[in-house]
Amino acid sequence: MADKVLDVKALTKTFGGLKAVDSVDLDVKKGEIVALIGPNGAGKTTFFNCITGIYTPTGGDVMIIPPGDAPERINGLKPNKITAKGMARTFQNIRLFGNMTALENVMVGCHCRTKANIIGAIFRGPSTLREERETIQKSYDLLKEVGLTEFVNEQAKNLPYGAQRRLEIARAMATDPFLLLLDEPAAGMNPQETRDLDELITKLRVDYELSILLIEHDMKLVMNISDRIFVVDYGKKIAEGTPQEIKDNPAVIKAYLGED
Amino acid sequence: MEYFFELFLGGLTRGSIYALIALGYTMVYGIIELINFAHGEIYMIGAFTALIVASLLTMAGMDGMAVLALSMVVAIIYAGAYGLTIEKIAYKPLRQAPRLSPLISAIGMSIFLQNYVLLAQTSDFLPFPSLVPEFSFMEPYEHIFSSSELMIVVVTAVSMLVLTYLIKFTKMGKAMRASAQDRTMAMLAGINVNRIISTTFIIGSTLAAVGGVLIASHIGQINFYIGFIAGIKAFTAAVLGGIGSIPGAVLGSLVLGWTESFATGYVSSDYEDVFAFTLLVLILIFRPAGILGKTKTQKV
Numbered sequence: 001m002a003d004k005v006l007d008v009k010a011l012t013k014t015f016g017g018l019k020a021v022d023s024v025d026l027d028v029k030k031g032e033i034v035a036l037i038g039p040n041g042a043g044k045t046t047f048f049n050c051i052t053g054i055y056t057p058t059g060g061d062v063m064i065i066p067p068g069d070a071p072e073r074i075n076g077l078k079p080n081k082i083t084a085k086g087m088a089r090t091f092q093n094i095r096l097f098g099n100m101t102a103l104e105n106v107m108v109g110c111h112c113r114t115k116a117n118i119i120g121a122i123f124r125g126p127s128t129l130r131e132e133r134e135t136i137q138k139s140y141d142l143l144k145e146v147g148l149t150e151f152v153n154e155q156a157k158n159l160p161y162g163a164q165r166r167l168e169i170a171r172a173m174a175t176d177p178f179l180l181l182l183d184e185p186a187a188g189m190n191p192q193e194t195r196d197l198d199e200l201i202t203k204l205r206v207d208y209e210l211s212i213l214l215i216e217h218d219m220k221l222v223m224n225i226s227d228r229i230f231v232v233d234y235g236k237k238i239a240e241g242t243p244q245e246i247k248d249n250p251a252v253i254k255a256y257l258g259e260d
Numbered sequence: 261m262e263y264f265f266e267l268f269l270g271g272l273t274r275g276s277i278y279a280l281i282a283l284g285y286t287m288v289y290g291i292i293e294l295i296n297f298a299h300g301e302i303y304m305i306g307a308f309t310a311l312i313v314a315s316l317l318t319m320a321g322m323d324g325m326a327v328l329a330l331s332m333v334v335a336i337i338y339a340g341a342y343g344l345t346i347e348k349i350a351y352k353p354l355r356q357a358p359r360l361s362p363l364i365s366a367i368g369m370s371i372f373l374q375n376y377v378l379l380a381q382t383s384d385f386l387p388f389p390s391l392v393p394e395f396s397f398m399e400p401y402e403h404i405f406s407s408s409e410l411m412i413v414v415v416t417a418v419s420m421l422v423l424t425y426l427i428k429f430t431k432m433g434k435a436m437r438a439s440a441q442d443r444t445m446a447m448l449a450g451i452n453v454n455r456i457i458s459t460t461f462i463i464g465s466t467l468a469a470v471g472g473v474l475i476a477s478h479i480g481q482i483n484f485y486i487g488f489i490a491g492i493k494a495f496t497a498a499v500l501g502g503i504g505s506i507p508g509a510v511l512g513s514l515v516l517g518w519t520e521s522f523a524t525g526y527v528s529s530d531y532e533d534v535f536a537f538t539l540l541v542l543i544l545i546f547r548p549a550g551i552l553g554k555t556k557t558q559k560v
């Protein structure tokens with residue numbers, strides 16, 4: 001495997017006396033699909049929130065290594081800065097801009113990759129116009145990539161559930177990430193939709209040379225697509241390894257099923 | 261019939277001015293859920309700036325539309341700077357604080373700015389020159405609709421169109437709508453939300469300054485207190501139309517303008533405010549979110 005793109009060392013986040021994330025190490029290598037699993041309340045989403053800048057970690061280091069670039073510590077940076085550095089995410093509970101169309105949602109994702117400012121917006125010079133055309137084209141292509149062309153001008157809140165999930169992925173992709181974080185992408189999907197999602201994620205990895213870190217409860221999806229799996233419970237990492245190793249790991253079985 | 265028409269146009273003018281101010285309230289509320297009580301003061305500062313610039317230009321021997329245009333531009337820049345500064349000083353440090361804190365901060369800012377202008381200028385009413393020239397084509401209608409009223413309505417309409425265009429179609433407008441709907445998600449989509457909030461304040465202040473200059477020129481006098489009254493009225497209009505909604509602010513302002521105008525014309529000018537606020541109470545009883553406001557259904 002190639003170089004790391006994300007390297008998290010001893011990440012800790014406490015809320016009052018509660019250690020929601022307790023010295024977790026995790027890394028993602030270039031082109032890899034890594035899954036983060038664990039029982040409900042294990043601290044998976046908190047971990048995501050810490051590395052995407054929604055929370056400031058209490059301790060530890062979050063390093064990103066954009067391909068062909070120097071490593072950088074991103075603890076405590078604002079979410080928009082982190083997104084601009086090439087890390088994008090989706091949410092467990094869908095957070096689309098409901099009153100905007102599907103296309104507009106993706107165009108918002110392009111925001112940090114375009115240059116137009118308010119002056120350009122008012123005077124509409126040729127470069128602004130060209131950039132606008134390019135943004136629309138890129139957004140449309142992304143919608144095509146996730147199979148949503150029929151909903152281009154539909155308001156996001158009126159889309160079917162599975163389509164909303166894919167639209168979230170398209171919007172995240174619009175920020176040109178090298179690392180995509182997916183928080184329970186298959187939640188609430190039926191088996192057919194899950195299989196489609198499986199294909200979509202694999203395809204995105206190849207087409208965009210992406211690395212992907214996902215939180216997921218659907219074990220079939222996780223075992224299918226992940227290269228490596230990290231397991232957390234009560235904020236602590238209890239295991240890491242390939243899907244086969246995780247399946248046979250007694251600590252994992254204990255965390256999920258309890259002891260008898 | 262002519263009397264009705266006169267009142268109708270008078271209400272339209274009033275409503276236009278309210279709309280220019282109300283937009284600032286509603287846009288800021290839409291994005292950070294704050295009632296910016298210092299907004300009326302921006303309008304007042306716009307009028308004062310224009311008075312100073314217009315006096316200087318007149319002394320320098322200029323006249324006509326050039327004075328109006330130049331003093332308007334300076335007022336806009338000045339008011340925009342004030343709006344930006346107010347946001348940075350009074351609201352930004354309180355972004356994570358409970359909702360009540362920035363509200364108090366806003367009231368404090370409003371009182372501060374009123375007294376600052378009171379001390380720096382004067383407590384008396386100052387005469388404001390009529391900056392809008394008398395258009396010759398308006399002469400036959402001058403007794404029911406003056407040139408300066410026409411100017412107010414036209415400038416307001418143009419401002420609305422530009423604003424609608426900015427918000428609906430430009431990249432910045434999309435970022436503003438996105439930030440209003442979900443600030444955290446907007447940040448994760450790579451939007452610098454702080455910059456969007458600043459921009460919102462600047463745009464709101466700009467519109468208020470335009471309103472301040474036009475109304476001062478129409479009425480012919482200003483003092484440090486005009487912002488407070490106009491601010492309360494415009495805020496009422498914004499709530500009436502549904503706070504947070506841009507078309508709502510315009511509609512609410514027009515409804516308020518007409519109510520006041522007709523109440524003054526057909527009943528008595530003493531009852532102007534009674535009718536305005538009775539209307540507000542009635543609308544809020546039957547449509548708590550305002551005319552165009554969306555009632556959020558709470559999911560259980």
